[in-house]
Amino acid sequence: MSDDGDRARLRPRGLIPSPLRRRLYDWRRAARERRWRRFPGIQRLPSHVAALTFDDGPDDDATASVLDALDGVDVKATFFVIGEQVARHPSLAREMVSRGHELGLHGFAHLRQDKLTASQSLADLRRGLEEVETVAGARPRWYRPPYGRMSHGALSACRELRLDPVYWSSWGQDWEAVAAKTIAALACRDLGDGAIVLLHDSARYGQRASAAATAEAIGPIVDFARARGLALVTLSQALAKR
Secondary structure (H helix, E strand, O other): OOHHHHHHHHOOEOEOOHHHHHHHHHHOHHHHHHHHHHOOOEOOOOOOEEEEEEEOOOOOOOHHHHHHHHHHOOOOOEEEEOHHHHHHOHHHHHHHHHOOOEEEEOOOOOOOHHHOOHHHHHHHHHHHHHHHHHHHOOOOOEEOOHHHOOOHHHHHHHHHHOOEEEOOOEEOOOOOOOOHHHHHHHHHHOOOOOOEEEEEOOOOOOOOOOOHHHHHHHHHHHHHHHHOOOEEOOHHHHOOOO
16 A cells, blocks of 8 residues: 555544544543553653653655754754664664654554553564664664553554654644644643653554644744743653663
8 A cells, every 4th residue: 555545545534523532632641541550661860850752654745844843942852762663764864863853662663562562562563663773773772652652562663673662642633634833732631750751753544634733833832941941851861870
């Protein structure tokens, strides 16, 4: 299937209007927290710092714009990359590293780990690690499961591959077709001490045509964090003593 076909196949989401879907994400917070207690991962950082993290790239749609926006505010971020996207856009993956950002792993494919067997989870994570290391010359330390869905198999794979699971504490809900000001407002709502902010530099696995709005939201998010005395750093910088 072509790239455009992939996007078209992934975008439809039934008949639920987008504003209602966004409210449902908040209503389901308790269920997410219960899942995350079963499969512990990093949700917050030490005091006085916060981290911007980006999932689903690299992508020729908006990754370059996101990198430029980060350069413009002098912030380094953590990108949870998809192995198959790294294979499609190797120069962008290398550019992330050359600009001083760090790479985390989001799997080789964008798969819900709770739908896989243990052997399938291990194969997905191992293949993703190999792709990232081969292309970008950097071995990820962090792993974020797609949709925040971990499993016993994925947790076992992380242990075998020496990956630390990472979730988030703030998000811009930017897999939806929302404007930059909405992304910024949602991300800043829970952006406090030790926040891990979830954003996306690709629209491939979401419900929007482009991730450009995320790049536009970076400036306001950074301004909000700095006004509250928060240094924006990579996960590795924040957790250097782990």
